[in-house]
Amino acid sequence: MDSLKGKSEQQAKKHGFDERRYSIPSMDWNSRRSLLNHGWLAKTYPTMLGAWRNVLSGDAPYDQFADQFLKHDFAQWERNRGALVALINDFEAALSPRTLFEVHPLNQLDESTREWLSELVHQLWRRRYSVDALLHEATSLIAAADATYAPLRAAIDGTPPDQRLERLRSEADRFAAFHTICRDLSEAISNFPHEVKVT
Amino acid sequence: MNRSESTLPRILIIDDTFGRRLQSGANEERANLCRSLLLDDVTGDQDGGRSGSRIARPVAEAVFVRGQLPVVASVGDSVENHLSGCLEAVRSGWDNRAATVLPWALVLLDLCFYTGPVKTGGRSQLEGVPEGRPTDDDPSGYFGLEILRAIRESCPGLPVVILSGKPRPDSREIDAHGSLGFINAGAPDALATFKDYLARHGLIPDESGEIIGTSRELLLALREVRRLGMFSRNVLIRGESGTGKDLIAKYAHRLGRPKGPLVVVHSGNLNPTTYYSELFGHARGAFTDAKEQKEGLIVKADRGDLFFDEIGTAPDNVQAGLLRVLQDRIVRPMGSSDTRGIEVDVRFMFATNEDIEGRSLQGQFRPDLLERMRSDGTILLPSLRDRREDIPLLIDRFFRAAMAQRPSGVLKGVSEDGMKALCVNDWPGNIRALEGCVRKAVADYPDVEYLYPIHFQLPRHGAPKAPESAGVPQSQPVVATPGTSEALRLDDLLRLVEQFDFDRVTRGDLAGFLPKLQVAFYRFLGRTLEAALRQTSKPTPADPEGELVYTAALKLLKGTKKLTTTAAWDEIKRLFKTAESVSSVSPTLQKVIARAVEKRKTNPVAPRKQKADTSSI
Numbered sequence: 091m092d093s094l095k096g097k098s099e100q101q102a103k104k105h106g107f108d109e110r111r112y113s114i115p116s117m118d119w120n121s122r123r124s125l126l127n128h129g130w131l132a133k134t135y136p137t138m139l140g141a142w143r144n145v146l147s148g149d150a151p152y153d154q155f156a157d158q159f160l161k162h163d164f165a166q167w168e169r170n171r172g173a174l175v176a177l178i179n180d181f182e183a184a185l186s187p188r189t190l191f192e193v194h195p196l197n198q199l200d201e202s203t204r205e206w207l208s209e210l211v212h213q214l215w216r217r218r219y220s221v222d223a224l225l226h227e228a229t230s231l232i233a234a235a236d237a238t239y240a241p242l243r244a245a246i247d248g249t250p251p252d253q254r255l256e257r258l259r260s261e262a263d264r265f266a267a268f269h270t271i272c273r274d275l276s277e278a279i280s281n282f283p284h285e286v287k288v289t
Numbered sequence: 290m291n292r293s294e295s296t297l298p299r300i301l302i303i304d305d306t307f308g309r310r311l312q313s314g315a316n317e318e319r320a321n322l323c324r325s326l327l328l329d330d331v332t333g334d335q336d337g338g339r340s341g342s343r344i345a346r347p348v349a350e351a352v353f354v355r356g357q358l359p360v361v362a363s364v365g366d367s368v369e370n371h372l373s374g375c376l377e378a379v380r381s382g383w384d385n386r387a388a389t390v391l392p393w394a395l396v397l398l399d400l401c402f403y404t405g406p407v408k409t410g411g412r413s414q415l416e417g418v419p420e421g422r423p424t425d426d427d428p429s430g431y432f433g434l435e436i437l438r439a440i441r442e443s444c445p446g447l448p449v450v451i452l453s454g455k456p457r458p459d460s461r462e463i464d465a466h467g468s469l470g471f472i473n474a475g476a477p478d479a480l481a482t483f484k485d486y487l488a489r490h491g492l493i494p495d496e497s498g499e500i501i502g503t504s505r506e507l508l509l510a511l512r513e514v515r516r517l518g519m520f521s522r523n524v525l526i527r528g529e530s531g532t533g534k535d536l537i538a539k540y541a542h543r544l545g546r547p548k549g550p551l552v553v554v555h556s557g558n559l560n561p562t563t564y565y566s567e568l569f570g571h572a573r574g575a576f577t578d579a580k581e582q583k584e585g586l587i588v589k590a591d592r593g594d595l596f597f598d599e600i601g602t603a604p605d606n607v608q609a610g611l612l613r614v615l616q617d618r619i620v621r622p623m624g625s626s627d628t629r630g631i632e633v634d635v636r637f638m639f640a641t642n643e644d645i646e647g648r649s650l651q652g653q654f655r656p657d658l659l660e661r662m663r664s665d666g667t668i669l670l671p672s673l674r675d676r677r678e679d680i681p682l683l684i685d686r687f688f689r690a691a692m693a694q695r696p697s698g699v700l701k702g703v704s705e706d707g708m709k710a711l712c713v714n715d716w717p718g719n720i721r722a723l724e725g726c727v728r729k730a731v732a733d734y735p736d737v738e739y740l741y742p743i744h745f746q747l748p749r750h751g752a753p754k755a756p757e758s759a760g761v762p763q764s765q766p767v768v769a770t771p772g773t774s775e776a777l778r779l780d781d782l783l784r785l786v787e788q789f790d791f792d793r794v795t796r797g798d799l800a801g802f803l804p805k806l807q808v809a810f811y812r813f814l815g816r817t818l819e820a821a822l823r824q825t826s827k828p829t830p831a832d833p834e835g836e837l838v839y840t841a842a843l844k845l846l847k848g849t850k851k852l853t854t855t856a857a858w859d860e861i862k863r864l865f866k867t868a869e870s871v872s873s874v875s876p877t878l879q880k881v882i883a884r885a886v887e888k889r890k891t892n893p894v895a896p897r898k899q900k901a902d903t904s905s906i
Contacts, residue, residue, distance in 0.1 A: 124426055128401070133306065133454030134318050135417070136475025141324030144480070150324040150344055155317075269477040276475070280456045 114128040114236040119184035122177055123279060130170060138163055145255075146262045152255055158248050160254060167272075169237050171232065178228045178277070182221060185283050188212040224282055231275040238268040295470065296494040296503065297329070298349040298487060301382060302323040302609060303375055303436060304452065305368075305402040308355035309417050310334050318415065319353055322474065326351075326483050334360075341392040348484060349385065349394060349491075354378045356399070362407045362417040370402055370432045376439055382446045383505070384872045394491040397452035397472065397483075398439065400433035400463075401425055424791065428455075434466060441467040443867065445807055448490040485806035489516060497543070500536050501686050502679035506671035513668045514541045521665035523615055526640040528670025531721030534640040537670060538596035546636055549593025552586050564607055566623050569614075570631075575624025587620050592636045600662065601643040601654060608655045615661040626726070637662070673716040673723060680712045680723065687724045691731035698735030703727075710742035713876070717748055808873045814864050815874030821845045822881075839881070861885035 142159050144150035172250065183189075190196050192206040199207065242264055249257040258265075307319045315335045318849055323330050329347035359413045362571070382393040394626070403421035424430050433451065450470045451463055457471045469490045472482050487493065492508035494500075500511065514537060517524055526534045535553070542551040559567055570585030587595055597603075603611065614620055615637065619630035620849065639662045648654040673680065684703055693699065705712070716722055730744045737744065821842040826835030843857040844850060852860075865871050866884045876883070 120426070121421075124421065128426075129415075132456075132473070132475050134321070134475075136477075137318065137479075138321045138327050139618070140326075140477070140479055141321040143477075144324055144327060149327055149346065155320060155324065179552055266477060273473070273476050276454075277456060 102240065119177070119180060120179075120284060122173075123282070126170065126173055126177055127276055130166070131174065131272060134270060135166055135170075136276070137270050138166075139265065143226070143262065143265055143269065146259050146265065155254075157170045164246065165243070167235065168243075171236070174275075174279075175229075175232060178225060178232070181225070181282055182216075185286055186212050187215050187286055189286055219283055224278070226283075228275065228278045231271055231278055235268065235271045235275060238264060238271055242268060292355070296391070296496070296498075297347065298491055299350050299382065299391045299495045299743045300328070300349045300395045300397060300487075300491075301330075301354065301378060301393050302351050302452065303354045303356045303378070303433075304397070304399035305355055305357055305416065305419060306399075308353040308360075309357075310355070310361045311416050312361055313416060316353075316688045318359060323351065325474075326480055337709070341469065348480075349487060352378070353383070356402055356432070357404070362419070364409050366407050367420075368404050368407060368417075368419040370404060370435075372432075372435060372439060375436050375474055376443060379444055379447065380439055383447050391494075391503050392492055392508065393447060394493050394508075395487055396447060396449045396467070398433050398436060398440075398449055400428075400431040400451055400453040400455055402432040407424065428462070434462065435464040437463070437468060440804045446513075448492065450486050480644045488538055493778060496538060497540075500533065500540055501682050502676060503677035503682070504679045507852055508677060510537070510668055513666065515544055517541060517666055517668075518545060522636055523662055523664045524636070525663035526638060527667060527672065528640075528642060529672050529717075529719055530642045530668040531673060531719030532642075533720055534642075535596065535598065535800050537668060538594070538638045538640065541597075541638060542594045545697060549598060549634075550590055551598045552590035552789050554586055556597060556599065556602045561604055564604060565610060568607060568621055569610055570622035570625075570833040572622055572624040572626070575622070579624065582622075585620060585622060587614060587635060588631055588633055591633045592635075594636045594638055596638045596640065598640045599642075600639040601641045601645050601648060605655075608658050611654060612658045639663075645793045673719040674875070681708060682706065682726055683723055684711055687727040688731065691728045694732060697733055699738050700731060700740070701737050701738050702740070704739040706740050707740045707742055707745065710745060710747065714747050722748065811865070811870040811873035814870070815878050817846065818842065818861070818864065818881075819875065837881070839885075855889065858889045862889055 138159060141150060141155065142164070145152055145156050147160075188208045188211060191199070191211075193203050196204070196208075242261060245257060245261055246254065307316065307322050309316060319335075322328070323344065327344050327348040328345070328351040329349070330345055330353065331350045332352075332353045354375060356375045357368050358364055358374065359368070362368050373795075379393070379396065382390065393566065403419050403425050404587060405419040405422045405425075407417060407419045425432070430528065433453070436451060437451075440447060447471050449467060450472060451457075451468050452472045452474050457463075457473070463471065470482070472479055472486065476482070478653075483665050490512070492505065492512055494503050495511060500507070502508075526533050526537055528537075529641050538553070539551065554568065556564075566579070566583065566585070568585050568587060570583050570588055573579060573582045611619075614633070616633065621628075621630040621634050644655055646658060649656045649659050673683075688703060694850055695891050710725065711726070718725075726747065729746060730740050734740060734744045822837050822839070823835070825838050825841035825845055827838060839861070840852055840857040841858050842852050844852045847860070861882060862885045865874065865878075871879055871882050
């Protein structure tokens with residue numbers, strides 16, 4: 091788990107992102123997932139990417155939307171990726187049945203029993219739900235998204251506004267790949283369990 | 290948008306995010322969806338801004354509905370789901386037959402609707418979107434599923450597809466409630482999936498303009514044709530005379546197997562003595578005049594379609610030959626010594642306006658051939674009286690065509706009264722008769738500016754339907770003034786029912802048929818009431834057709850002599866208590882029902898408290 095976190099941070103540094111620890115104490119993990127993943131990553135952001143791809147293909151007009159997308163909206167990835175990484179990193183602590191030992195009645199167990207039993211339950215849960223695999227997939231996709239995003243960002247920033255459309259049309263496949271990675275990442279996060287389970 | 294102005298499919302999108310209105314201006318998430326799915330937003334609730342730019346070549350027009358109240362939510366408001374508002378929007382584009390807009394081609398329905406208070410910096414930082422409650426996210430309680438169930442009950446037949454950012458939930462849940470598919474709004478292939486669903490499930494007019502009309506009934510028939518696709522092999526097309534079965538065959542050919550020929554066989558025109566050889570071909574010397582080998586029409590249709598009109602008239606030997614070809618796709622020409630025959634790749638489209646099941650029961654048509662003919666599906670073409678909203682479009686086309694042949698004269702168009710007269714006619718001869726009527730008026734009166742009712746030779750009001758109308762189950766006058774033909778028809782129907790093994794029917798067998806059965810049921814009720822009204826009507830000098838006497842008609846139906854006028858109105862309301870039931874009956878009857886509703890506004894009938902004899906209607 092720690093190595094996964096480290097990998098994510100390395101990727102972030104490599105692509106120049108400001109890796110921060112996002113913490114929203116008032117929201118439980120599922121609410122954060124709902125907001126970030128179902129609300130933003132699965133719906134509004136990829137819808138925007140789909141719209142942009144239609145601008146590139148000429149099916150949709152190059153207008154204010156396109157300007158806004160290039161100046162501001164595409165960069166939502168930079169602004170939200172930290173929160174996504176935090177969401178992934180917090181998953182294990184939030185959804186593990188180990189949390190049940192912190193509340194009644196299991197918090198009534200004597201400390202030594204609680205310690206070994208909670209760790210046993212946690213490890214069994216990790217095995218049963220293939221937690222390593224889930225985390226690995228999500229973290230890999232974050233890294234893949236970063237790797238695809240960075241050259242697109244560079245292409246946008248490095249091209250004068252009046253030449254952008256032509257320049258970015260040559261990046262249509264990369265935009266499509268980024269769109270697909272976002273979809274896969276969203277599905278990977280959706281595949282995390284939805285509740286604390288002991289069975 | 291007027292029906293005559295646009296034939297772009299019109300879809301309804303029910304979604305809390307995309308459907309909401311903002312105080313600050315345009316809904317950018319909606320604008321992005323429109324660009325992503327290439328939709329033209331015609332909701333009319335946006336203030337320009339970024340959603341102002343329009344797609345150059347949109348796939349469809351879209352109307353957005355939030356499905357919640359308030360539609361424009363501010364910080365401090367509590368957003369709640371609004372089922373009746375959703376259904377009102379759905380019905381406005383489905384049940385309203387007099388509307389000047391196209392029926393919904395498709396409904397895209399979100400699953401998860403977030404409710405609760407709107408706070409500053411709320412969910413996804415989206416303006417007007419509430420925080421959400423834990424139950425909103427519970428797949429078993431998705432509000433979208435509740436809407437889906439309600440649509441299925443009130444508007445069966447309306448195609449609905451789920452549009453969600455959520456992962457596809459348990460398919461059984463959404464499939465069981467009638468969703469035809471699932472689009473992940475953010476998926477890279479969302480546009481391709483949407484286009485595919487629209488083509489296969491949507492109610493869309495014929496883009497070529499060859500088949501004129503945008504009525505729900507016609508669009509449902511066209512959808513059936515598209516669903517057949519290129520892989521169907523045997524299709525039966527049914528419809529009254531003059532409904533355009535040949536155009537439907539052309540449409541199916543154009544969409545399904547355009548690389549091969551469309552060979553048309555008019556069964557009624559073929560000489561009985563050469564019928565078999567025309568169809569299957571013959572070898573040299575097969576009969577006295579067979580001086581050369583001849584390729585049959587079926588072989589000519591190889592890799593394409595063979596449209597067989599008036600199949601009911603095919604003689605016995607042709608029926609037997611056709612059955613063999615339909616079974617193994619091998620043609621054996623008359624007198625050919627080649628036992629292998631000629632292998633063909635042909636799709637057969639058969640058309641009939643006859644009561645072919647009745648003929649089959651009477652031994653006049655092979656039942657095994659009938660089964661083969663409709664093995665891949667049956668397309669039912671609506672009569673013109675069942676798609677009256679298309680009549681103005683048809684008149685316009687026929688008028689212009691007729692004028693093109695007669696450029697001289699002062700004729701400018703059909704007057705409003707003339708249009709009304711043509712629209713209310715029953716047209717037993719359907720489109721062909723309407724076309725003839727318009728053409729004749731144009732030919733006879735080139736020196737008037739506008740055509741009025743007196744210029745049209747309309748079929749006599751109340752004239753009997755074309756006898757072949759029995760070929761279309763939806764239009765069968767099952768209950769009418771008893772006469773020989775109706776009695777025979779009823780007899781055939783009863784025999785069919787008696788032979789049907791209901792015990793072996795599963796729910797799966799009925800999949801897709803239930804909405805049609807429901808429509809047929811209400812049509813049956815409607816015809817029953819119409820027959821009773823006709824039977825009890827009283828001709829007067831002012832109204833030779835007969836004044837409708839509602840109470841007497843209901844007394845006749847209920848078999849009672851005691852019935853008050855108010856009770857009669859209540860019975861009519863009870864018979865047709867849903868919007869779907871009203872939309873399935875004739876315009877005349879719709880007026881009767883509207884009057885019943887008006888007369889008995891404050892007296893809802895509790896059916897369970899009715900006397901036993903009323904439940905037998």
